[in-house]
Amino acid sequence: MTLSTNPSSSLKMTAQSDDALAAGLSAAARPVPVGKVSASDVSVFYGDKQALFDVSLEMPDRMVTALIGPSGCGKSTFLRCINRMNDTIPGARVEGRIMLEGENINDRGVDPVLLRARVGMVFQKPNPFPKSIFENVAYGPRIHGFADNKAELADIVESSLKRAGLWKEVADRLQAPGTSLSGGQQQRLVIARAIAVSPEVILMDEPCSALDPIATAKIEELIDDLRSQYCIIMVTHSMAQAARVSQRTAFFHMGAVIEAGATDEIFTNPRDSRTQDYITGRFG
Amino acid sequence: MLIWIALLGLILFSVTAYTAGRRKVLSAAGGRSRLLHSLPGYHGAYLALWTAAPAIILLLLVGMLGAQVEELILRGEPPAAVSALPASTQDVFYNDVVATATGGQVSQTVYDGALGDAFAAKLAQAHEIHRNLITGVLAAALLMALAGAAIAWPRLSADFAARPRVERWVAALFLACSVVAVLTTLGIVASLVWESWRFFQAVPIFDFLFGLTWDPQIAIRADQVASSGAFGAVPLFMGTFLIMMIAMTVAAPVGLFAAIYLSEYAGPSVRAVVKPLLEILAGIPTVVYGFFAALTVGPLFRGFFNDIGAQLIGGPFDSLGLYLMQVQNQMALVAGAVMGIMLIPFVSSLSDDILNAVPQSLRDGSLAMGATRSETITRVIMPAALPGVMGALMLAVSRAVGETMIVTMAAGLQARATINPLDTVTTVTVQIVTLLTGDQEFDSPKTLSAFGLGLTLFLITLMLNIIALRIVQRYREQYD
Numbered sequence: 001m002t003l004s005t006n007p008s009s010s011l012k013m014t015a016q017s018d019d020a021l022a023a024g025l026s027a028a029a030r031p032v033p034v035g036k037v038s039a040s041d042v043s044v045f046y047g048d049k050q051a052l053f054d055v056s057l058e059m060p061d062r063m064v065t066a067l068i069g070p071s072g073c074g075k076s077t078f079l080r081c082i083n084r085m086n087d088t089i090p091g092a093r094v095e096g097r098i099m100l101e102g103e104n105i106n107d108r109g110v111d112p113v114l115l116r117a118r119v120g121m122v123f124q125k126p127n128p129f130p131k132s133i134f135e136n137v138a139y140g141p142r143i144h145g146f147a148d149n150k151a152e153l154a155d156i157v158e159s160s161l162k163r164a165g166l167w168k169e170v171a172d173r174l175q176a177p178g179t180s181l182s183g184g185q186q187q188r189l190v191i192a193r194a195i196a197v198s199p200e201v202i203l204m205d206e207p208c209s210a211l212d213p214i215a216t217a218k219i220e221e222l223i224d225d226l227r228s229q230y231c232i233i234m235v236t237h238s239m240a241q242a243a244r245v246s247q248r249t250a251f252f253h254m255g256a257v258i259e260a261g262a263t264d265e266i267f268t269n270p271r272d273s274r275t276q277d278y279i280t281g282r283f284g
Numbered sequence: 285m286l287i288w289i290a291l292l293g294l295i296l297f298s299v300t301a302y303t304a305g306r307r308k309v310l311s312a313a314g315g316r317s318r319l320l321h322s323l324p325g326y327h328g329a330y331l332a333l334w335t336a337a338p339a340i341i342l343l344l345l346v347g348m349l350g351a352q353v354e355e356l357i358l359r360g361e362p363p364a365a366v367s368a369l370p371a372s373t374q375d376v377f378y379n380d381v382v383a384t385a386t387g388g389q390v391s392q393t394v395y396d397g398a399l400g401d402a403f404a405a406k407l408a409q410a411h412e413i414h415r416n417l418i419t420g421v422l423a424a425a426l427l428m429a430l431a432g433a434a435i436a437w438p439r440l441s442a443d444f445a446a447r448p449r450v451e452r453w454v455a456a457l458f459l460a461c462s463v464v465a466v467l468t469t470l471g472i473v474a475s476l477v478w479e480s481w482r483f484f485q486a487v488p489i490f491d492f493l494f495g496l497t498w499d500p501q502i503a504i505r506a507d508q509v510a511s512s513g514a515f516g517a518v519p520l521f522m523g524t525f526l527i528m529m530i531a532m533t534v535a536a537p538v539g540l541f542a543a544i545y546l547s548e549y550a551g552p553s554v555r556a557v558v559k560p561l562l563e564i565l566a567g568i569p570t571v572v573y574g575f576f577a578a579l580t581v582g583p584l585f586r587g588f589f590n591d592i593g594a595q596l597i598g599g600p601f602d603s604l605g606l607y608l609m610q611v612q613n614q615m616a617l618v619a620g621a622v623m624g625i626m627l628i629p630f631v632s633s634l635s636d637d638i639l640n641a642v643p644q645s646l647r648d649g650s651l652a653m654g655a656t657r658s659e660t661i662t663r664v665i666m667p668a669a670l671p672g673v674m675g676a677l678m679l680a681v682s683r684a685v686g687e688t689m690i691v692t693m694a695a696g697l698q699a700r701a702t703i704n705p706l707d708t709v710t711t712v713t714v715q716i717v718t719l720l721t722g723d724q725e726f727d728s729p730k731t732l733s734a735f736g737l738g739l740t741l742f743l744i745t746l747m748l749n750i751i752a753l754r755i756v757q758r759y760r761e762q763y764d
Contacts, residue, residue, distance in 0.1 A: 088651055090551060117654030127645035130668040139663070140653045190649065197654065 036061035036231040037082060037201055042096035044077050044086060051077045053256045054096070059201075059248070064223060064232045066242035066263065069252030070283065075235045078252070079203050082233065083119040084112040100201070117144055120194030121203040125210045126186035128178030128193075133170050136178040136189055137161060140197035156196055164192035165222050184215025188222060195226070202226065204234040208241065220245050239279050243267050251275045287343060290422050294343075294429060298336035301433055305331030305440055313442045322447035330446040333453050334436035339425040346421045354413050355382060363402035377403070385410040476742060479735035486729040487515045492736055494518060498699035498710075500719065500730045515733050517740065519699040523616065523709035524741075527691060528684040530620025530705055531627055535684075536677055538624075539631025546632070547639040548661055559636070566629035570689040577622035577694035582613035585621075589706065608706075612696070617705040619695035623687055627680045634679065638672030639665060671755060678752030682745045688713040712737050 035058035044052035052074045059065040067075040077086070084105060086092040097104045105115055117140070128136050137157040140146070147153035157174070161167040166188045170181070178189055187207060194202055204223070208216040223232060223245050236242050242249055243263060250260035251272070259266060259275045270276045277283055306328035313319040320327075359378060366377055376391055377399075383390045384407055395403040440446070484492065495516020542562070546555055593608025642665050650660040666673070688711075696708025697718065719734040 083652060085648065085652060088648070113654050113656050115654075116652055121648075121652035123645060123648060123652075125645055127643070127649040129646060129649065129664050139650075139655075143653070143655050143659050143663070193649075193653065 035059045037098065037100050037233070039078070039081070039098045040096060042078065042081055042094065042098060044074070044081060044095075045093040046089070047091045051255055052081075053254075055252075055255075055257050057250050057257055057260055059231060059233050061200075061231045062227060062229070063248055064227050064234055064246040065248040065250065066246035067233065067235045067250050067252060068237075068239065068242050068278070069258075070278065071237075073252040074255040075250075075252040076205055077255075079121075079205055079233060079235050082201065082203055083116045083121055085116075085121065087112055117197050118199055119201040119203060120197065120199035122187070122191055122194055122205065122207050124206045126183055126190055128181070128186050128189050131178060132175045133161075133178050133181070133189060134174040137192050137196050139193060144197055146197065160192040160196040161189075163195055163226070164188045165218065165225070166192055182215070184211050184218055187211060187215070187219055191219075191222065191226075195230075199230065201231045201233065204232065206235050206237060209237060216241075239267075239281075251278060253278070286418050286422065287347060290425055291340070291343060294336055294339055294425065297429055298332040301335040302328035302332040304328075305437075308437075308440050309442060309444075309446075312440075320442050321445050322450075326446040326450050327440050327444065329450050330453075331433065331436045331440060333450065334432040335429050336432075337453070338432050339429040342421065342425050342428060346417070350417060350421075351382075354410070354417060357413050358382070358406060358410055363398075363405065365398035365402045366406075378406075381406045381410050385414065473742070476735055476739045479732060480739040483729060483732035483736040486732065487736070491515060492517050492733075493740070496701055498715070500715075500733055513730065515729065515736075517712070517737060519701040520710060520712045520715055520737065521740075521744075522701050522703070523695070523699070524685055524711040524713075526616050526703055526705065526709060527620045527623065527695060527711060528681060530617060531623035531684045531687075532677070532681060534621055534624025535627035535631050535680055539628045539680075540635055540673065542628065542632040543635035543639055544661060546636045548657065548665070559633070562629040562632055566633065568626075570626060570687060571693075573622050573626045574689040574693035577618050577690050578613070581622055582615075582618045582694055585615065585618050586611055586613050611706050612708060614694060614696035614708045615706050616695055616702075616709045619691045619693075620705065622694060623684055623690050626687075626690065627684060630683065631676055631680050634676035635669075635673050638669050638676060641672070642668045671758075674755050675752050678748055681748060685741065685745055685748075686713060688717055692717060712741050 037059040038057070039059075040056045042052060042055045043050060055074070055078055057065075057078075067079065069075050080086045081094055081098060082100075082105070084094075086094055094106060096106070098106055100115075100118070103110070129139060131139070134154075134157055137160050138147075138153055141153055141156050147156055158167065161170065166185060169185060170176075170189075178186065181189060187210075191202075191207075207223075208219050211219065220241065223234070226232060227247075234246065236245075246263045248261070249263040249266040251258045251266065251270075251274075253274055259270060259272045266275065267279060270279060306324040309320055309327040310317065310324045317324055355378060358381065362374070366374060369377065376393060377395075380390050380393060380395075381403065382388070492515050495514060496518050497514040497516045498519045499514040546558060550558065589608045589611040593605045593611070596602065596605030596608065599605065646664050646668060647660055650664045651657075655663070691711045692714050695710065695714070697710050697714065698708045699710050699715070700707055702709060716734045716737050719731055719737075
């Protein structure tokens with residue numbers, strides 16, 4: 001929260017740093033990270049296969065960073081590094097540094113369980129737990145002991161559902177199972193579940209790919225709202241969505257970041273021909 | 285023998301029909317199967333089915349009912365010497381005739397005089413009936429095969445829709461097989477109900493269900509002075525329940541936790557070794573568990589309790605010590621514990637499959653919330669898997685209730701209404717075994733009570749299964 005009090009200035013700086021990277025400057029000349037989350041030289045291996053090659057990326061606070069690229073390019077793998085979900089995959093190995101507020105999350109002393117309370121995640125398919133709507137949102141606060149009594153817990157649930165824009169639709173049926181909601185409502189429910197533990201960063205892995213256009217529009221609106229409070233990192237397959245929702249975009253290709261910068265710049269004036277080909281729909 | 289040759293001939297005939305049908309439509313289409321409504325194979329199959337199916341149905345019917353029909357005809361005109369005999373002796377007479385004719389087991393009765401003549405006459409008649417039946421059936425089968433072929437042959441043409449018709453034949457075959465399964469079940473239930481009905485005419489159903497004494501002593505010979513036994517089934521069901529509870533106390537936690545370890549914690553290499561091992565454990569015959577219980581676990585437990593008893597004697601718990609000193613090898617605890625061990629692989633293997641079926645997205649979702657693995661298991665995975673796990677436990681209960689061998693060997697035979705695990709008890713299944721082994725008069729309430737017990741047990745397990753299914757459905761609607 002101390003960094004980037006002025007979003008626009010931080011945008012400028014990171015844009016410059018990434019542009020410099022794209023221009024091929026040496027690692028030593030790289031400026032100091034300014035993102036809320038900043039990755040440097042992150043490589044991921046699944047067994048013998050390398051899925052990610054020396055990815056460096058700045059992801060500033062109070063902004064949406066979109067990760068785009070063709071299927072299998074490593075963007076979801078990179079996203080899963082940020083809350084160390086790759087730890088749960090047998091045979092996966094992560095190298096490099098990912099700094100969150102100046103602390104390397106890959107350090108041995110960092111407990112992934114505590115890290116994940118700071119870095120929330122929303123998945124491709126809505127995955128509400130087999131519990132009531134209330135219990136779904138109360139899940140995080142309960143296991144982390146955020147509420148001292150029932151009233152406090154109810155407050156957290158209510159405010160989280162309100163911020164996720166779901167309160168009006170479910171206020172009268174909080175005890176109904178979470179799975180009884182529609183797909184779009186379920187996705188907003190899991191977003192409410194994620195923000196109930198007051199994370200600093202929210203990761204979203206194609207949060208709209210399983211939803212219809214109306215539900216998608218609602219989620220996008222919600223993401224835009226949440227931007228004022230969180231650092232949001234979102235994987236998306238939709239160019240239009242990246243252009244609509246994000247302020248920063250990184251283009252992944254074959255396990256590496258080809259180009260990263262301000263979204264409008266990437267979309268109007270890409271430097272790399274592969275980025276241009278991808279966003280104009282020539283491949284991927 | 286002739287029937288088998290006929291079947292072989294029928295198969296050859298239908299194979300010929302198949303190739304002939306194929307050839308006919310192919311040549312009708314000028315060799316281009318594209319012009320046909322159905323592929324040539326369907327035309328061939330259609331013709332073959334019409335050729336073989338009716339005749340095979342006839343042969344099967346004769347195979348099943350032929351012997352009864354023969355005996356019915358044989359008994360048609362009884363000779364005077366035979367009619368003079370009592371009904372049961374008549375049965376023996378006819379059985380001997382049929383057995384002599386077909387080369388079966390003959391009773392030691394000697395038939396002489398008028399009875400000897402009647403025997404010879406009936407024997408000749410039996411041979412004749414058999415010959416006539418076989419010839420008639422074979423001729424009929426041949427006729428039906430030819431008629432079937434004659435009906436189907438003209439239908440075959442390029443436009444003929446053979447494919448959906450063959451499809452209907454296939455569907456009929458599957459239907460027939462499922463009908464056989466259903467009818468068999470119904471038959472078993474019907475016989476259970478019928479024999480139980482006869483039992484409940486001798487022993488009032490109220491006495492049976494609520495009586496507290498089980499002592500099925502009935503006159504062994506018909507001329508013995510009848511002593512009425514007591515047929516109160518409560519001790520048996522209590523014994524069954526007690527042993528089932530002990531077994532589930534062992535099997536449910538151990539099996540379930542083993543399954544959780546296997547599916548949530550164990551790496552692929554551990555899994556690859558442990559899961560097959562558990563499945564081998566499930567393959568051990570229950571009789572092996574039985575003598576393991578009787579010869580190893582029983583003495584071990586007795587020694588343990590006797591030692592404790594020896595320590596207590598003379599102290600403030602003197603009477604308890606005296607009781608423990610007298611504990612025997614055979615007790616409910618031994619049978620229940622060993623049965624629990626038997627059920628562990630059953631529970632764990634089923635639960636493991638169920639836990640694996642819980643979508644990975646739920647695990648990821650919980651872990652991404654900053655939950656530990658055990659929090660994920662107790663708060664997300666178990667609630668999601670609960671219906672399946674309940675089903676697995678209910679299946680284990682059904683097996684525990686139906687298990688016989690271990691209890692026979694390790695729990696004793698005394699029917700006692702007790703909930704003390706150190707007592708010897710007996711179960712419903714064990715009593716059914718003891719009632720029906722050895723020479724028994726089949727009409728006595730003692731043997732018939734086995735059917736009463738069987739029916740009650742069946743109803744109880746059926747009810748358990750229905751409840752389990754209900755629970756499973758309730759949760760499934762909620763969580764899927």
